[in-house]
Amino acid sequence: MKILIVEHPQVAGFIVQGLRDEGHDVHVAADGDGAMALSRSGVYDVIVVAVDLPSHGGVRGGVRVGAELRSTEQTAPVLLLTSGDHDAERLVREAGAAGYLAKPFRFALLLERLGALGCRDQLVSFSPA
Amino acid sequence: MALTEDVGRSEPQAPANRTSDRPLSPQPSRQQDRFERLLAAGLEIFSQRSIEGVLQHVADAARDVVGARYAALGVFSEDGGSLSQFVTSGLSQADRERIGDSPTGQGLLDLLIGQPEPIRATDIKQRTRRYGFTPHHPPMQSFLGVPIVSRDRVFGKLYVTEKIGGDGFDAEDERIAILLARKAGVAVENARLLEQLREFQASRDRFYAMMNHELRNALTGVYGWLDLLVRRGRSTAPHAAIQAMAAAEESVQLLNDLLDLSRLDAGRLEMNAHEIVTEMILGEALSTVGPLADAGGVRLEASIESRTTARTDPKRIRQILVNLLRNAIQYSPRDEAVRVVLTATDSLVSFSVIDRGPGIDAEQQQYLFDAYAGSHQERAGTGLGLTLSRRLARLLGGDIAVQSDPGHGATFTLQIARVVHPG
Secondary structure (H helix, E strand, O other), rough: OEEEEOOOOOHHHHHHHHHHHHOOEEEOOOOOHHHHHHHHOOOOOOEEEEEEOOOOOOHHHHHHHHHHHOOOOOOOEEEEEEEOOOOOHHHHHHHHOEEEEEOOOOHHHHHHHHHHHHHHHHHHHHHHO | OOOOOOOOOOOOOOOOOOOOOOOOOOHHHHHHHHHHHHHHHHHHHHHOHHHHHHHHHHHHHHHHHHHEEEEEEEEEOOOOOOOEEEEEEEEOOOHHHHOOOOOOOHHHHHHHHHOOOOOOOOOOOOHHOOOOOOOOOOOOOOEEEEEEEEEOOOEEEEEEEOOOOOOOOHHHHHHHHHHHHHHHHHHHHHHHHHHHHHHHHHHHHHHHHHHHHHHHHHHHHHHHHHHHHHHHHOOOOOOHHHHHHHHHHHHHHHHHHHHHHHHHHOOOOOOEEEEEEHHHHHHHHHHHHHHHHHHOOEEEEEEOOOOOOOEEEEHHHHHHHHHHHHHHHHHOOOOOEEEEEEEEOOEEEEEEEEEOOOOOOOOHHHHHOOOOOOOHHHOOOOHHHHHHHHHHHOOOOEEEEEEOOOOEEEEEEEEEEEOOOOO
């Protein structure tokens, strides 16, 4: 799968390494601007966005990044990475995301969620509608 | 106490405007009436929820009880240079609009700011231009101004003008105004202290939120890299990596507890009540701690003495039970059992978690549920779990109690209401 990770470099490291070890094509952006630039130049299967990105003037910049990605031609489902937010479901709605995973998480769980989201996207594209 | 002064006291050529302190003819009914009005005003003032409400009622009461056509009350800003609040009584909306903005420390008001004593004058009419009345101000002659003081600080001024049925204000009027001004002073001071407290709480909440994100991201990195290391070869993963992973998990637990406690302190932890089957919640908690019990060679036993339902927050009950079970497993010797007994009455559900560990002495029991009490040594290694559990249990309409005989294990009993009422 082609996966875009939008996350602090501090956290992104192991995610990128782990996903590459699994054979995925992984691209990384540290903030919203980087994410939009990468999003314009390629089609992704899944996009992972941290909620607590400092960009866009706020601790929850990731929510706006998610929403902005949805407003482009990019149709990849977004998985939010939350950090102890008690209102995760609301954030998912605001970001137009497909779901969330709370940090820290088991790597196996991330793989499982990404797999499900990637598959779902494929099923949608092969459906007659 | 009454310092009778002419407004223009600093000018030697000031006309003799001194008011007389001679009491009015004795009128017990009038005094009785004033006393009763003052009492009623006091009750009304202290039942106000907002500072604006208090100030308005003080101004209204001053006008009413003293017997004046107009009253105004100005509160100085924290730096004392201007007015942060200004209310009037007796002036129509149209009058207020004609006068324009609240006075800004010029003329009469300026004089009042610099004057910590009461001022009484029978005629200030000829000085209106000089002392800061705007051209459209209603005509005013008799005047009484008193400082709003609380704890030796002057917070503002209360003044009444145009005595009804008399030439000027007397000493009794002044005492009443001082009393009412004192009430306003206490209210202003309390409102400012409350505001400071709110600011402090807000900055503490922001700090908690920031620390949560920073720590969580740092731990996510530690946890994630260790996870990759362990995943690569479960059988060949270094013992150190597995231990480090367990330590990282514990740190995450501590961070989660800290976050919940900070939300409890801020009153922002929400309960989501559902209809639940109590033994199912217990079953879920037991299966969560199953691997930990297996690793420690501890058996888990459950006695369901009452099968019942409850309307409560299942997530929080599970959280408390998992915490109590983890502690019990951690302190149990190998090959021993941790037993949970579930009972219920019409109004309460009880879960007793019983272990055969070393037990807890009376002194330790004191600090067990209160992370804010006790010294670092007294609380070393106890974490936040029990503090959080008790606070959650109380939100769920119950509590947690401990019974322990050192050397003979401990029993932690969680009680929750069958029906939890949010808020």
